[in-house]
Amino acid sequence: MKRPDVFTEISLLTDGEIPRGAIPVRPAGSPSNLHWREVARYVVYEEVFDDETRKFNPPQYPSFPYRYFDRLCTVLQKDLLVLQSNATTSEDLMKDAVKFLESEGELTSSEDLVNLELALTAPRWHPQVNRRQSIHHIPRLSISGPPRRPSLVAKTEETMGFTNKNLSVCLRDGAEGCSIMVGCLPCLSQPLYLLIRLVTDPAPKLLGMVEVDVGIRFVLLALTPRVNEERAMYQTGRCFATMLNDSRFLTALRHSQDPGDIYRAALGFRRDIILISGNYSEILNRSGGIDVSSSDDEVEFERADLVFEDILEADLQEEMTSSNLSLEKEPQAHCSKHPCKRLCPPFYELMCGIKALASRMPSDYIDAFTKDNVGTMFSSILFIYFVVFAPSVTFGTLMCKYA
Known part of the structure; x- marks a missing residue:
């Protein structure tokens, strides 16, 4: 099976008790209960986290109503904002996004800008990343002044500690990551769609952005001020994550400077999708996808199938010898003496x-x-x-x- 070029993760902004093992983005921690929790990931197929069972559902083919894909195409054509960033940390990346939105006039109130920055830098929680805490990993607080800047070696070890090592092995060398952040944020005045492209080469490994040990190349913010649109934002994120498996769309996303090129690449992807009538909704599972058939199905066979061919041939030879059957060659075919007959x-x-x-x-x-x-x-x-x-x-x- 071909290893993917991009690992994609969808995180949902949640207001509630921060789960144990959440990864802090700000050194001083978060003053609120907001946090980003991983709800879906895309390695080869789509895997959705089930809140009831507290684990990821089996891999599935992503499936979503066509209206959400059409909505995403409209966003790419009219409402998408694109930012190129050289940030090397998660906190710096989110600060760049806030500054960009302020310059674009999306937010004018200083209080709204502060609330947006606090939300974007909230802790991130990944279900399968639960780093063991020890006395050596507790952050040191300095009373006399700001803490010392960590070295490159220490930063690398810290990043490796907050990743899913087993899942990272499934990715090819040089794979990159994409984080899709969706949710409801009341400080916004209208829905926000911001695509952040990190231009640093190689892509920087940002702490907590995704659960695997890869560099982050793209971040998509899909936020809305209305609670009833939160599900639509999630479905839009699923559509975007699915399109990242298309090489043409991924190329346009990497190199295009014009959002119109990304929109045309999405239209090219639309020609290759499979449309299913709503009358066949019974093929969809509870997560809204189509189950992937298992490759290790049971194989039915008879006991005689376990006998090797040479043993069967030996038994046949013995049987023919015991019954005094001749193994001579068959006579060659010749013309009949009675052609009329x-x-x-x-x-x-x-x-x-x-x-x-x-x-x-x-x-x-x-x-x-x-x-x-x-x-x-x-x-x-x-x-x-x-x-x-x-x-x-x-x-x-x-x-x-x-x-």
Whole structure:
């Protein structure tokens, strides 16, 4: 199976108790209960986190109503904002996003800008990343001044500690990550769609952005001020994550400077999607996707299938020897001595009948002229001539005359 080029993760902004093991983005921690929790990921297929079972559902083919895909195409055409960033940390990246939105006039109130920055830098929680805390990993607080800047080695070790190492092995070397952040944020005045492209090469590994140990290349913010639109934002994020598996769309996303090019790449992807009628909704599972058939299904076989071919051949040889059967070669095919019998069965039957008749006819004549049969023979000839033949000739003549 081909390893993916991009690992994509969808995180939902949640207001509630911060789960144990959440990864802090700000050194001072978050003053609120807001946090980003991972709800779906895309390795080869889509995997959705189930809040009831507290684990990821089996991989599935992503499926979503077409109206959400059409909505995403409209966003790419009209409402998408694109930011290129050189940030090397998660906090710096989110600060760049806030500054960009302020310059674009999306938010004008200083209080709204602060609330947006606090939300974007909230802790991030990944269900399968639960780093063991020890005394060596507790952050040191400095009373006299700001903490010392960590070294590159220490930063790398810290990043590795907050990743899913088992899942990271499934990705190819050089794979990159994409984080899709969706949710409801009341400080906004209208829905926000911001695509952040990190131009640093290689892509920087940002703490907590995704659960795997890869560099982050893209971040998509899909936020809305209305609670009833939160589900629509999630479905839009699923559509965007699905399109990242298309090489043409991914290329446009990497190199395009014009959002119109991204929109045209999305239209090209639309020509390749499979549309399913709403009448076939029973094929969808509870997560809204289509189950992937298991590759290790049970194989039914008979016990005789376990016998090797050489053993079967030996048993066959023994059986033929015990029954005194000859293993000589079959005689070569040759032409038949009776071609009429092989090619023309009706003529062969006719010849057999003529032969039998010819052998019986002399005996019939001989029997007719014996003393016991002479009278019967002559009386039969006279009967046929005068009773049968003569009236036939007479009536035939009369019919021809009056015809």
